[in-house]
Amino acid sequence: MLKINDLKAGIEENQILKGINLEVKAGEVHAIMGPNGSGKSTLSAVIAGNEDYEVEGGSITFNGEDLLELDPEERAHNGVFLSFQYPVEIPGISVSNFIKTSISEKRKAQGLEPLPTKDLLKMMREKMELLSIKQGYLSRNMNEGFSGGEKKRNEIFQMAMLEPRLAILDETDSGLDIDALRIVANGVNKLKSADNATVVITHYQRLLDYIVPDFVHVLYNGRIIKSGGAELAHELEEKGYDWVTKEADKQWA
Amino acid sequence: MGLIENLKSYSEKVQTSEKKKELLTSFLVKGFPTTKDEEWKYTSLKKVVAKEYTIENTGELIDSSTIEKYSLGFENKIVFSDGKLISSPNIEGISISGFSDFEDSTTGSVLQLNKALANNGFTISVDKNTVLENPIEILFFSTAANNFSQYRNQISVGDNAEVKFVERIQNTNDSTSMVNHFTQINCAKNTKVEYNKIQNNTADSRLIDTVSVYQEQDSTCDINTLVFGGSFIRNNLNFEQNGSNCESNMNGVSILDDNQLADNHTFVDHKSAHCRSNEMYKGVYLGKSKGVFNGKIMVRPDAQKIDAFQSNNNLLLSDDSSIDSKPQLEIYADDVKCSHGCTIGQLDDDELFYMRSRGIGIEEAKAVLTYAFASEAIENISVEPVKLLAQNLLAQKLNVDLDFSL
Secondary structure (H helix, E strand, C coil): CEEEEEEEEEECCEEEEEEEEEEECCCCEEEEECCCCCCHHHHHHHHHCCCCCEEEEEEEEECCEEHHHCCHHHHHHCCEEEECCCCCCEEEEEHHHHHHHHHHHHHHHCCCCCCCHHHHHHHHHHHHHHCCCCCCCCCCEECCCCCHHHHHHHHHHHHHHHCCCEEEEECCCCCCCHHHHHHHHHHHHHHCCCCCEEEEECCCCHHHHCCCCCEEEEEECCEEEEEECHHHHHHHHHHCCHHHHHHHHHHHC | CCHHHHHHHHHHHCCCCHHHHHHHHHHHHHCCCCCCCHHHCCCCCHHHHHCCCEECCCCCCCCHHHHHHHCCCCCEEEEEECCEEEECCCECCEEEECCCCCCCCCCCHHHHHHHHHCCCCCEEEECCCCECCCCEEEEEEECCCCEEEEEEEEEEECCCCEEEEEEEEEECCCCCEEEEEEEEEEECCCCEEEEEEEEECCCCEEEEEEEEEEECCCCEEEEEEEEEECCEEEEEEEEEECCCCCEEEEEEEEEECCCCEEEEEEEEEECCCCCEEEEEEEEEECCCCEEEEEEEEEECCCCCCCEEEEEEEEEECCCCCEEEEEEEEEECCCCCEEEEEEEEECCCHHHHHHHHCCCCCHHHHHHHHHHHHHHHHHCCCCCHHHHHHHHHHHHHHHCCCCCCCC
16 A cells, blocks of 8 residues: 655755655554654655655655655645644634535545535534544634644544544644543544555554554664564563664664 | 815705815815825825716616626615615614715825715614624615716614624716715624625726714624725724723635725724724735725723734735735723734645645636635624625636535
């Protein structure tokens, strides 16, 4: 589904990703872990199409299509979804209107008529229930005055509504208390299917207790320096990152 | 020729009181303000008054379908057709009649002209303790071509009364028109008044609108100004607080395109202690449109514990649009909280990317963000149909499809 080959990218003169190789297949859950500043958020931003970052080399294909050629909205139409680490506040637009616009635009790109309001509302209610979201939420302004946890839940709510093929969850666990974490993880698990894939970017093992990955990758200094199964996350939790990063420092010195 | 010449020949023929004649003569000596006048520095009337007008012209009486077309459907309607009061509601505790002259302390030659020429307008007196839930809708229709009309209105609201208004000035044809509009609102103790102005007139219409509000203690007055249509609009909004615990709220949205100009001048005169004022003006400029904002706040020496907030935020969405924004604070008391902020900018890149990452195309995302930007200033409108109209007009102007019933 997603193939990243020797991806090099950065911001202005500063190269952050120094040759990423990653393949994600349908039905898989990948976790990308790593210390601060290793390039985790840059990777997710580049996949989503953030124009602040410049791609200097390598390729990303998504279901065989060159992703780097597409605008952010086209990537979304193709099924790429990024749950933001810091979701943006948009005062003046209600959650319901935002999601309605988002879904209509996606359907328009697919040559479909907008979803009737009745069906849209029904779908929203179902997904709200899935994420234990209270009534009244739909008419609030997009992320305005939301707590950290509410913002993250709103991200997953949008994901549930848009039904992406590839969801990238960038530090979705940060700012969540344990109950919210459980609800969000539960939502992600329920949305998982054989046709879609999830990439979980996280600092801590904690979230991976709930969303169990098939593969764990350690991103450090712009490269994936180690990959393994779910047990690797436990090992990192126990021993920290030093034992893998030291090795890498030697290799790339 | 031009408006001054039109006024000169009108003054020679018109039958009116000596006093009004004097006012008109002295106006004709001074003429309209020019950009040399500090209050008109950024807004030139030159082209506006160079046109030919007919003074206080009358055309055909409007019919009920026209009223329906522009009305928001409120039960209580005051309707003017070319200055003639053709319908007014009977409301318990409120007396409504046509023009009746009154003195005012507002200065400036445009108002002097209003005083000299006005024969039309409304007089509303709200008895004390009257609380009216539904707003009174006021519609001024002009059917005659090239009309220059004056309206002079007064509202007096008695102690503890609460009342809301929705006003619209509307041409029924596409010809050039100009309106010189003045409304004085007297708010007695502990009153609540909300006045909504829908300025969405035809493309070649011009308007100079002055509102002067006099507030006594514990009163709250909100004025919402929604500027959508018309080639030239100048709003002068003056508040005078004459008692403690007054609150004056101003919200304004201007969304302009082509060669439109809208100038919002506000003046809050804090004369008493323990009062508040809030103003939020938002402007969106497309095409070759031009905006002006001048917000003056005066805090007099004895007016301690004042909380005054002013913001004017603008989006310039085309290369040829412009905005002149000027906060003007004069503070002579030492224990006050005054803040003001003015921004002029483009749309936020992070917000745009966020929306695009959700599949919303760049043009739609820009329009939705612009809508969101402007709509903040209409959120405080308490009259739902006005809010809805404003939202719809905004969405329509920006070509976004948002369903407000969701």
